[in-house]
Amino acid sequence: MKTLNVDLGERSYPIYIGSGLLAKTGSHLAQHGVSSKSPIMVITDDQIAPYYLQIVKDSLEQAGYKVVSAVVQSGETSKSLTVYTEMMTLAIEGGLDRSSAILALGGGVVGDLAGFVAATYMRGIRFVQIPTTILAHDSSVGGKVAVNHPLAKNIIGAFHQPEFVLYDVDTLKTLPPREVSAGLAEMLKHGLIQDEEFAYWCEEHANKLLSLDKDSLVYGLLRGCSIKADIVSQDERENGIRATLNLGHTIGHAIEAIAGYGKFLHGEAISIGMVGAAQLGVLRGADPVLYTTTRRMLESLNLPTSLPADMSTDDILAAMMHDKKFREGLMVFIIPTKIGEVVVANDVRVQDVRDVIDGLKERGVNA
């Protein structure tokens, strides 16, 4: 087991990464001072529950904890105020008190939902992330938790740091290949933002990562978490540098919204968004090799790098206007200058974005 400390002053916490960790959930909770007098709530989804819920429950019960479990539907639709309210009802009925903890067993959706419940139940109780996807290596660092509103994604949320993150790489073996690739998109993203060497490492180890080689996964997840933790610890509340983590997200979120949540996986959408951002970088003077390299790296991880030809550029632009990455009416775009380096630009012209989106349309692939 490897440990990475996320340095956030009094809100610092460790990430444990390794094999066979699920069965030690109870002892980790006890080591972190969570009393067995207070009930523990485990929130998971119906894809994950059959594989791993019992292991976690057994481990907790062996350590003397009373467990309340909640299984939500897999997928983005569970990040709703309706499901949030249901979780609150279960927490109250289960007798959770201020010393209780809520455990998120699953991917980003479960982590965001459970984290927002923990952030707001009794004005905030303890929260533990147990990620079961590669993508969640990103969402489990940084404390951003949220649910969606029908009009906007992640618009209702909080910053709530976990007590600890328990990352059992054994759980990744049940991931469908598309989700493996989508998760690796965020891993590569961390390299593209500020670590050229790690970006090339991801490309070189693409086949090992895609086949879930354990050593490669532990290294890649640790490095990805570490880069993100470094950025978050400089700017916990996203007033500055943290925005660079949104590379690919402005276009990516718009693609997800237009296609309907769930058609593109989040990692797939931001893969396309990162190609778009690289192209914007080239339009603003970067070496064109930035674009071809970015695209090649993403394709090595079996990620999509172009848009369906029938997706409307106008619709995508309109969706961006609803995106919360606007500040005082100006568009904030994260733009690469080279592999491993990005800048935050506030002055991107709509016409350039339109040209880039047009350029992302597939040339005959889906025609």
Add this chain to the structure above:
Amino acid sequence: MKTLNVDLGERSYPIYIGSGLLAKTGSHLAQHGVSSKSPIMVITDDQIAPYYLQIVKDSLEQAGYKVVSAVVQSGETSKSLTVYTEMMTLAIEGGLDRSSAILALGGGVVGDLAGFVAATYMRGIRFVQIPTTILAHDSSVGGKVAVNHPLAKNIIGAFHQPEFVLYDVDTLKTLPPREVSAGLAEMLKHGLIQDEEFAYWCEEHANKLLSLDKDSLVYGLLRGCSIKADIVSQDERENGIRATLNLGHTIGHAIEAIAGYGKFLHGEAISIGMVGAAQLGVLRGADPVLYTTTRRMLESLNLPTSLPADMSTDDILAAMMHDKKFREGLMVFIIPTKIGEVVVANDVRVQDVRDVIDGLKERGVNA
């Protein structure tokens, strides 16, 4: 205008108390660095809106702000997830961004609701309290914001400190006399907790306070806010001394829940709760004069100090078991030892609480 600074490190904020302040809302917002490029949302209720909403809107618009206003129904029922969701919809439709601010114009209900919207919209935006009740001198200090769940009051919430509090005592003249008294219950509570001299000052100035004498109000509100701010700044997240502010609340919340929210005003319920807490104090060895003095002080402010005879002691006890002021299964009770001094007790016997509640029943008054 008097200014009181609430010292919470980087989350410190000022409370401005005086006359004619509503008309200066816009300039205060500008002085606090809120940009006029971002829309401002004002949340108020249908009792307050006819008197004061236009004054606040005019002041904001004169200062160049675009204003989105939301008028909710007066009363505790607006502290629901349903109304919360409606506020989120209005905020999104109104184009609020991360630089926007949400203003709570009203009493505790509006402050709690608007504060929780501000705490969770885009993971937290700026929040301004504009109290229009005496009771809100309490709720506007300390950053506790929340909505209710059908199963429990204030169970869903956050800690979110305001940017500033603008307390215009002119708005108090529209308060019904019952609400004046209920608000003064929290003012006196601050004296009972840690300022004997102020508790006696409240009793001596009862008639001036009840008749809304401006100088007495400004002094009493400042002193009440100041005591609360002092306690909150020692313990922002309620891990210790802050719990003393819950004097009278364990019994009080149970009374509110049993009677149905709205039958007793919050201040009335905690008035009865403070009499009960004083009686518990006497049971645990305090001088019996504590009980008679507490009761006399509350009665000087026209507050109820006994329960209807037909209210079931068992129901009240059962409601307390749902109250969130339990920690690891133990009951936390704030118990006075003398006027101006309280202790936090974890070991209160149920039988003693039962006796005290029985003792609070009216002796023939409603018979």
